[in-house]
Amino acid sequence: MAVNKHRTSLKDLARELGVSIATVSRALRNSPEIGKDMQQKVKELAKQLNYRPNPFAQSLRREAPKIIGVVVPNLVTHYYAAVLDGIENEAARAGYSVISANSHEDFDTEARVIDNFIGLHVEGIIACLAQNTTDYSHFEEIARMGIPLVFFGRTCLPDLFSSVTANGDEAAQMATQHLIDTGSRRIAFIGGPNHIDMVRRRKHGYLEALRENSLPIDRDMVICDRIDYDVALRSTIELLSRPNRPDAILAFNDIITFAAFTAIKQMGLTIPDDVALIGFTDDAHAAYVTPRMSAIEDQSHEMGATACQLLLKSIGGDKTIYRERVPQQLVIRETSAKIRL
Structure with missing residues (x-):
C-alpha cells in the first residue's frame, strides 16, 4: 500500500496546477474572482488527492494548535x-x-x-x-x-x-485456574463478539486453563454476544436456569461482570458458594460491592x-x-x- 508522506495542502494543489495558493483557496471557496473552469479543475484535483480543508488554519492567523x-x-x-x-x-x-x-x-x-x-x-x-x-x-x-x-x-x-x-490471555488463564483451585468445576465464560481480538485472547486463556486441568469444554458454557448490560443479564439468567448450571463465571469486561453479578443475586443464588465470579473490571467498583469482587484489573x-x-x-x-x-x-x-x- 502506497503511503503519502504528508496530507495534501493548498501548496500541493497550487504547484500541481501551476497557479498561486491564493487562486486555489479562492477557487475552493467559489469566489467570483476565479472562473468556473478553474474552479472545476481545482475541485477535481482536490478530490483526486484527498485534500481536506483545515478549519483551524482557516480561522487562525497563527500556527494551528497541536x-x-x-x-x-x-x-x-x-x-x-x-x-x-x-x-x-x-x-x-x-x-x-x-x-x-x-x-x-x-x-x-x-x-x-x-x-x-x-x-x-x-x-x-x-x-x-x-x-x-x-x-x-x-x-x-x-x-x-x-x-x-x-x-x-x-x-x-x-x-x-x-x-x-493487555495480557488478557494470560490473565484469563490465571483467573480460571484460581476458580479451579478453589473448588469450581463448571466454569462459564461470558464475552463479547468473537471477531474482537480482545475477546479471542481472553477466551483462549480460559479454554487453556480448562484443557490443562483436563476439564471438559462445554460449548454451551461459552456465551459470546453483544457487549451490553441487558444482553449479558439475560444470558446469565439463561445459563443459571439450566439443570446443569455453571458453578463459576468468568466475565469479559466490567459491563458483563456487573450484569452477571446482578443476575446471580436475582436468581436467589449466593456468591461464591453457588456461583463464583471473576470479572475483567477495575478497582474503583470491584472493591465496593458486597461481596467484594475478585477481578482482573487493567492498568x-x-x-x-x-x-x-x-x-x-x-x-x-x-x-x-x-x-x-x-x-x-x-x-x-x-x-x-x-x-x-
Whole structure:
C-alpha cells in the first residue's frame, strides 16, 4: 500500500496546477474572482488527492494548535475514562491537546468520527474499535494518508499500525485456574463478539486453563454476544436456569461482570458458594460491592499513557510498528473462592 508522506495542502494543489495558493483557496471557496473552469479543475484535483480543508488554519492567523483525536467505544465506563486520562496527561506534557469522541460501540459513528478527525487535521489518532466494526476501510484510508494512528485494547490491521494491548490471555488463564483451585468445576465464560481480538485472547486463556486441568469444554458454557448490560443479564439468567448450571463465571469486561453479578443475586443464588465470579473490571467498583469482587484489573491509565507515547513517536517520524503489552493484575477478594486456600 502506497503511503503519502504528508496530507495534501493548498501548496500541493497550487504547484500541481501551476497557479498561486491564493487562486486555489479562492477557487475552493467559489469566489467570483476565479472562473468556473478553474474552479472545476481545482475541485477535481482536490478530490483526486484527498485534500481536506483545515478549519483551524482557516480561522487562525497563527500556527494551528497541536491536537490528538481519540475515539473510544464507551466513554462513560471507568476503563475508557482512565485510558483517556492517561492519554491527556501524556499529551499535555508534550504540548498537545486532546479531542475525544464516543463511538457508542457503533461502526458508522466510529467511521464518521475518524472522518471528522481527518477534517480537523489532527496530528494523530488513538482508537479502540467499536464492537461491530469489521470493515476497516476508514483506517486503511488513514494509513494511505500517512496520518499517525495507534490502537489500544481492541485492534486491527497489525501490519499498518502500532498497538497497546493487555495480557488478557494470560490473565484469563490465571483467573480460571484460581476458580479451579478453589473448588469450581463448571466454569462459564461470558464475552463479547468473537471477531474482537480482545475477546479471542481472553477466551483462549480460559479454554487453556480448562484443557490443562483436563476439564471438559462445554460449548454451551461459552456465551459470546453483544457487549451490553441487558444482553449479558439475560444470558446469565439463561445459563443459571439450566439443570446443569455453571458453578463459576468468568466475565469479559466490567459491563458483563456487573450484569452477571446482578443476575446471580436475582436468581436467589449466593456468591461464591453457588456461583463464583471473576470479572475483567477495575478497582474503583470491584472493591465496593458486597461481596467484594475478585477481578482482573487493567492498568488502564498506563495503557493510555503508553498509547500516547507511541503516537508521539509516530508523529515525530518514527515509522516502527510497535506491539506493547500492559500487564493486568488478578486481585482476589470474596466472589471467587468456594474453599479456603
